[in-house]
Amino acid sequence: MSEPSSHQAPRPADPAGTEEASHLDKVIASSYEAGFVTAIESETLPPGLSEDVIRHISAKKNEPAWLLDWRLAAFRRWQGMTEPTWAHVHYPAVDFNAVSYYSAPKSMKDHPKSLDEVDPELLRTYEKLGIPLAEQAALAGVAVDAVFDSVSVATTFRGKLAEAGVIFCPISEAVREYPELVQKYLGSVVPQGDNFYAALNSAVFSDGSFVYIPKNTRCPMELSTYFRINEAKTGQFERTLIIADEGSYVSYLEGCTAPMRDENQLHAAVVELVALPGAQIKYSTVQNWYPGDEHGRGGIYNFVTKRGVCHDNARISWTQVETGSAITWKYPSVVLKGDNSVGEFYSVALTRNLQQADTGTKMIHLGRNTRSTIVSKGISVGRSSNAYRGLVRISPRAENARNHTQCDSLLIGDACGAHTFPYIESRNPTATVEHEATTSRVSEDQLFLCRARGIDAEKAVSMIVNGFCKEVFKELPMEFAVEAGKLLEVSLEGSVG
Amino acid sequence: MLEIRNLHANVQGKEILKGLSLTIGSGEVHAIMGPNGSGKSTLAAVLSGRDGYEVTAGEILFNGEDITGLAPEERARKGMFLAFQYPVEIPGVSNLEFLKASLEQVRKAQGKDVWDAVTFMKKAREACTKVNLDQAFLKRGVNEGFSGGEKKRNEIMQMLLLEPALGILDETDSGLDIDALQVVAQGVNSLRDAGRSFVLVTHYQRLLDHIVPDHVHVLAGGRIVKSGGKELALELEEKGYGWLKDAAAAG
Ligand SMILES: Nc1ncnc2c1ncn2[C@@H]1O[C@H](COP(=O)(O)OP(=O)(O)O)[C@@H](O)[C@H]1O
Ligand SMILES: [Mg+2]
Numbered sequence: 001m002s003e004p005s006s007h008q009a010p011r012p013a014d015p016a017g018t019e020e021a022s023h024l025d026k027v028i029a030s031s032y033e034a035g036f037v038t039a040i041e042s043e044t045l046p047p048g049l050s051e052d053v054i055r056h057i058s059a060k061k062n063e064p065a066w067l068l069d070w071r072l073a074a075f076r077r078w079q080g081m082t083e084p085t086w087a088h089v090h091y092p093a094v095d096f097n098a099v100s101y102y103s104a105p106k107s108m109k110d111h112p113k114s115l116d117e118v119d120p121e122l123l124r125t126y127e128k129l130g131i132p133l134a135e136q137a138a139l140a141g142v143a144v145d146a147v148f149d150s151v152s153v154a155t156t157f158r159g160k161l162a163e164a165g166v167i168f169c170p171i172s173e174a175v176r177e178y179p180e181l182v183q184k185y186l187g188s189v190v191p192q193g194d195n196f197y198a199a200l201n202s203a204v205f206s207d208g209s210f211v212y213i214p215k216n217t218r219c220p221m222e223l224s225t226y227f228r229i230n231e232a233k234t235g236q237f238e239r240t241l242i243i244a245d246e247g248s249y250v251s252y253l254e255g256c257t258a259p260m261r262d263e264n265q266l267h268a269a270v271v272e273l274v275a276l277p278g279a280q281i282k283y284s285t286v287q288n289w290y291p292g293d294e295h296g297r298g299g300i301y302n303f304v305t306k307r308g309v310c311h312d313n314a315r316i317s318w319t320q321v322e323t324g325s326a327i328t329w330k331y332p333s334v335v336l337k338g339d340n341s342v343g344e345f346y347s348v349a350l351t352r353n354l355q356q357a358d359t360g361t362k363m364i365h366l367g368r369n370t371r372s373t374i375v376s377k378g379i380s381v382g383r384s385s386n387a388y389r390g391l392v393r394i395s396p397r398a399e400n401a402r403n404h405t406q407c408d409s410l411l412i413g414d415a416c417g418a419h420t421f422p423y424i425e426s427r428n429p430t431a432t433v434e435h436e437a438t439t440s441r442v443s444e445d446q447l448f449l450c451r452a453r454g455i456d457a458e459k460a461v462s463m464i465v466n467g468f469c470k471e472v473f474k475e476l477p478m479e480f481a482v483e484a485g486k487l488l489e490v491s492l493e494g495s496v497g
Numbered sequence: 498m499l500e501i502r503n504l505h506a507n508v509q510g511k512e513i514l515k516g517l518s519l520t521i522g523s524g525e526v527h528a529i530m531g532p533n534g535s536g537k538s539t540l541a542a543v544l545s546g547r548d549g550y551e552v553t554a555g556e557i558l559f560n561g562e563d564i565t566g567l568a569p570e571e572r573a574r575k576g577m578f579l580a581f582q583y584p585v586e587i588p589g590v591s592n593l594e595f596l597k598a599s600l601e602q603v604r605k606a607q608g609k610d611v612w613d614a615v616t617f618m619k620k621a622r623e624a625c626t627k628v629n630l631d632q633a634f635l636k637r638g639v640n641e642g643f644s645g646g647e648k649k650r651n652e653i654m655q656m657l658l659l660e661p662a663l664g665i666l667d668e669t670d671s672g673l674d675i676d677a678l679q680v681v682a683q684g685v686n687s688l689r690d691a692g693r694s695f696v697l698v699t700h701y702q703r704l705l706d707h708i709v710p711d712h713v714h715v716l717a718g719g720r721i722v723k724s725g726g727k728e729l730a731l732e733l734e735e736k737g738y739g740w741l742k743d744a745a746a747a748g
Contacts, residue, residue, distance in 0.1 A: 440588070443585065444548070444549075445585040446585050446586075446587050448545075448547055448548070448569060448585075449581065449584065449585050449587070449639075450587075450595075450598075450599075451546075451568065451569035451570045451573070452545050452547075452569050452570075452572075452573055452578075452579050452581075453570075453573055453595070453598075453599035453602075453603070453655065453659070454570050454573035454574045454599050454602035454603040454606065454659075455570060455595075455598050455599055455602055456568075456570045456602075457570075459598065459602075463590050463594065463595070463598060464587060464589070464590055466589075466590075467587065467588065467589025467590035467591075467594070467638065468588070468589045469589075470589055
């Protein structure tokens with residue numbers, strides 16, 4: 001039931017199908033609409049990683065001594081760690097000394113107090129990406145923190161959120177303004193030494209968002225962070241911390257893009273969620289980092305640690321639509337610490353060209369009557385490789401814990417691969433753990449039926465893929481479900497010949 | 498309406514259609530019969546422009562226009578419709594969504610107005626009723642988990658909505674019970690008019706009891722080896738194809 005399984009796309013039985021499959025293989029470079037570069041003067045640290053670099057970052061951000069010490073401790077741990085190699089991804093070793101760990105637009109040096117003081121070129125960048133930062137132009141009901149390379153350039157609707165007692169600000173600011181909250185929770189869910197990339201992030205993290213929702217408060221708006229990498233040869237090390245106090249609710253979204261470049265760029269993020277008793281956090285991601293070109297040149301290496309902890313009766317839902325990055329290494333997880341807590345993971349991961357994704361989740365059931373649901377939809381196109389890796393662990397104390405995992409793979413063309421690696425560790429006999437997995441392929445017959453009804457091949461593939469992803473898309477906030485559908489469509493452009 | 502001239506077609510480098518000619522006038526119904534493996538489905542596939550079926554000689558004229566090089570979707574938009582012998586399942590894509598996309602493309606290309614959501618729903622429900630499919634089928638994935646007969650009725654439902662100029666039905670009657678057969682026949686008959694033609698590929702006389710053809714052809718060895726009126730079908734029912742195979746070999 002929980003055997004790992006691998007599928008290289010099966011050759012179609014129908015000989016006429018082979019012809020079409022070769023058409024399907026012809027994945028031409030599809031348009032990556034966010035691939036532009038913003039021409040802006042930046043202050044960028046020379047490449048390289050050392051204690052000095054960390055001190056420099058900390059000083060840039062006017063950090064208190066405790067945080068510098070925390071970073072340095074993480075750095076020392078990281079130096080003793082090695083890059084994990086268990087994921088089903090292949091890439092040349094990253095030279096961590098070839099990466100710049102801090103880059104910020106020069107104009108951000110004077111800490112603009114309002115949007116009027118922000119460099120218009122930066123504002124235009126976000127506008128071009130469909131994220132207007134002027135509140136009157138913004139999507140109704142969504143507050144945005146815009147992170148550009150290593151700094152947050154603006155956070156919208158802070159006034160309105162403050163009225164509800166909600167704190168939404170760059171984490172670098174939270175460190176100064178709300179040190180007790182940050183100090184209490186930073187690293188509480190993802191400890192410094194959790195893994196290689198988490199340790200690296202802890203040492204050099206630059207910006208990300210901080211959210212605090214007070215007790216029994218329903219956050220009046222959707223919160224979102226838009227991450228943009230702009231500068232060449234620069235890594236982005238975002239750190240996000242969300243604390244939902246007792247009985248509160250928040251829906252948070254993140255989006256990300258980067259310019260098209262021939263060299264790979266590193267993104268190593270840590271996201272920590274704390275859902276205190278009775279709280280609910282819904283975290284949605286539309287990940288569209290530059291995926292590299294059709295020859296596998298360039299693209300973001302996305303090594304991300306996302307984890308949430310649920311106290312009694314709390315609920316955390318991760319929903320992700322992953323279409324970008326050359327390499328995705330990401331397992332948003334939930335530690336179901338409290339009794340009756342709920343963890344959910346809904347994922348669509350699409351890989352094309354030479355993209356590689358190894359993604360999934362961990363549901364750690366510690367409390368009684370804890371429940372988790374995993375729905376993973378992997379779509380592989382071209383020569384890409386798409387792996388689901390999921391762990392469901394039931395601890396001895398987790399009476400009546402329940403998990404249901406549904407893991408589906410869809411293959412387009414005959415040179416891609418889909419793999420599933422489910423790990424189930426149940427140490428409580430009252431627990432129920434269910435795992436279902438399917439693999440299917442967009443067949444030539446399906447395409448021909450669509451085309452014979454007047455629907456062109458591209459539209460047909462996008463319709464079939466959207467149908468396949470329906471269960472996940474319905475978990476996304478509405479506007480974003482539409483976005484995600486469009487993004488898939490763009491990503492699939494040219495996936496059929 | 499449709500003129501096929503000396504059509505030669507290969508599948509996987511092997512010649513299957515070997516000089517097939519056929520003329521179908523407006524408003525006519527032609528039945529194509531013939532032994533298994535004689536090339537009937539190949540003909541249907543070639544007419545619809547399926548990839549992997551290579552036309553090596555001859556031409557296909559649809560309303561006077563050579564369509565030999567057109568993509569399947571372009572032919573569909575010109576009013577050709579193929580009801581599949583084995584309709585494939587498309588899980589997750591609802592029948593409604595599929596029909597909507599299809600109708601939008603086809604009607605737009607034909608310069609007809611694209612139905613609004615209300616009209617579309619009404620028409621879709623009506624079509625369901627006509628082919629005796631429960632409306633719940635509209636919400637289900639295309640052919641997903643449908644029985645053999647339901648799949649065939651679903652094909653006819655699509656045809657009723659698309660109102661093609663030329664309907665090609667590839668063994669739509671095979672494996673149907675008598676009720677379903679009547680549904681198919683009624684579907685075709687309700688569309689029959691002076692401007693619309695049909696090609697019925699079938700093995701059985703019983704479909705032709707319900708849809709009376711103007712012409713009957715026998716396809717064997719990749720060619721039409723005999724043509725006649727509706728009586729020919731009866732004769733074939735009685736004598737089988739054996740006596741014609743010799744004719745094919747000789748020709
Ligand atoms: N996709 C295909 N690949 C190879 N041969 C095919 C293919 N389709 C049909 N054929 C061959 O073409 C011949 C005609 O098949 P078909 O058109 O399906 O016949 P019919 O529909 O009359 O039973 C058969 O010999 C069959 O094996
Ligand atoms: Mg056949």
